[in-house]
Amino acid sequence: MATTSVLGPADLGRANRARVIRALQVHGPMSRSEVARELGIGRGSVTTIVQPLLDQGLLLELAKVPAAHGKPPRPLWFADTWQLGAVFAAPDVLVVATVSLDGQVLQRSRARFTDVDSFRTTLLTHSERLFRADTLLGIGVGSAGAVDVPTGTIMENYRIPTLNHLPLGPLLADHFGVPVYVDHHPRVQAIGDLWFGVGRDCRDFASVYTGDVLGVGLVADGRAVHGPRGGGGEIGHTVVDQHGTRCMCGQLGCWYTVASLGWLRDRARELGIARPDELTSRILAADPSDAARTLRGEYARNLALGLANLEQLLGSGTYVLHGDAAGGGDAFAALVAEEITRRIPRRGAEIRVIAAPEQDDATILGAAGLVMFRTYDAQL
Numbered sequence: 287m288a289t290t291s292v293l294g295p296a297d298l299g300r301a302n303r304a305r306v307i308r309a310l311q312v313h314g315p316m317s318r319s320e321v322a323r324e325l326g327i328g329r330g331s332v333t334t335i336v337q338p339l340l341d342q343g344l345l346l347e348l349a350k351v352p353a354a355h356g357k358p359p360r361p362l363w364f365a366d367t368w369q370l371g372a373v374f375a376a377p378d379v380l381v382v383a384t385v386s387l388d389g390q391v392l393q394r395s396r397a398r399f400t401d402v403d404s405f406r407t408t409l410l411t412h413s414e415r416l417f418r419a420d421t422l423l424g425i426g427v428g429s430a431g432a433v434d435v436p437t438g439t440i441m442e443n444y445r446i447p448t449l450n451h452l453p454l455g456p457l458l459a460d461h462f463g464v465p466v467y468v469d470h471h472p473r474v475q476a477i478g479d480l481w482f483g484v485g486r487d488c489r490d491f492a493s494v495y496t497g498d499v500l501g502v503g504l505v506a507d508g509r510a511v512h513g514p515r516g517g518g519g520e521i522g523h524t525v526v527d528q529h530g531t532r533c534m535c536g537q538l539g540c541w542y543t544v545a546s547l548g549w550l551r552d553r554a555r556e557l558g559i560a561r562p563d564e565l566t567s568r569i570l571a572a573d574p575s576d577a578a579r580t581l582r583g584e585y586a587r588n589l590a591l592g593l594a595n596l597e598q599l600l601g602s603g604t605y606v607l608h609g610d611a612a613g614g615g616d617a618f619a620a621l622v623a624e625e626i627t628r629r630i631p632r633r634g635a636e637i638r639v640i641a642a643p644e645q646d647d648a649t650i651l652g653a654a655g656l657v658m659f660r661t662y663d664a665q666l
């Protein structure tokens with residue numbers, strides 16, 4: 287897409303509609319006057335901006351609310367006639383869901399797959415069961431592995447290489463006849479945090495996924511950061527020890543090799559912790575032994591290695607943990623924050639590390655948010 291220094295009327299219209307949608311998602315139902323105050327524009331401009339959304343059936347006007355003076359307002363809110371399709375293609379698990387425009391997960395199903403054939407069959411079977419083409423606004427997909435965003439193709443998946451070059455976006459678009467947006471999993475998770483989580487009051491943060499994979503989605507000044515064609519976010523494969531162990535990507539000493547769930551379990555075995563193969567951060571958090579305390583400290587230090595590098599680069603200050611490490615809860619998050627703080631210059635601002643809640647829908651909500659984001663968010 288060509289980059290221009292001015293915005294055409296269509297871009298401005300989309301950008302303004304995105305701002306109204308965003309204001310409603312953050313604050314709940316709002317009257318036109320409240321939207322006008324929030325966006326710093328006239329009430330008449332709000333009417334111009336929202337009319338296409340009302341015409342499309344995306345928004346509706348709720349029942350009149352009694353007012354002290356003047357005409358009783360009718361708050362604007364999301365209509366339930368449209369739904370967003372959301373897919374999370376994790377390394378070996380597929381989650382398919384429908385989400386309302388206001389960010390409620392309506393239905394979801396989850397299944398495992400082992401190769402590209404079972405992936406394709408599982409995806410279409412579960413999507414057909416949940417998606418109704420006549421009410422589907424679009425489908426957003428957060429996919430593991432490198433993704434070519436403009437074509438919606440999985441470029442490389444280290445764990446399940448038969449998925450390499452799968453045109454995931456066109457597969458769904460041809461089947462359901464709606465727009466499909468595919469992006470890299472950690473970035474989609476960050477969009478979930480941005481639209482429905484910490485992003486409600488934070489414009490700069492990193493959304494971290496830990497477990498069988500290690501990736502980070504970055505939000506800078508309220509926007510999800512990405513390289514050309516959706517590159518970037520593969521920070522798990524940045525090298526933290528060039529004499530370290532061999533990673534699945536072929537390099538030596540990637541951050542992933544010392545901060546994944548696999549590393550945690552291998553180290554637990556060395557420390558003599560019971561049932562290392564089933565260990566998770568949630569189990570580790572409840573273990574009062576000295577060995578468990580040692581392991582928690584080492585894991586926090588290793589996670590902080592990569593996060594401190596990010597902090598040095600961008601200075602986001604806020605890190606949201608998802609996946610395995612989130613199971614360690616607030617206590618483990620505080621430990622990681624301490625370790626990041628030890629490694630960075632003193633700027634006076636506190637480093638915040640937040641553990642995602644147990645029912646973590648960030649990627650599913652982000653996939654749904656991707657549809658809204660790409661449809662309405664002009665490149666400002």
Ligand SMILES: [Zn+2]
Pocket residue numbers: 522523524533534535536537540542
């Ligand atoms: Zn690697």
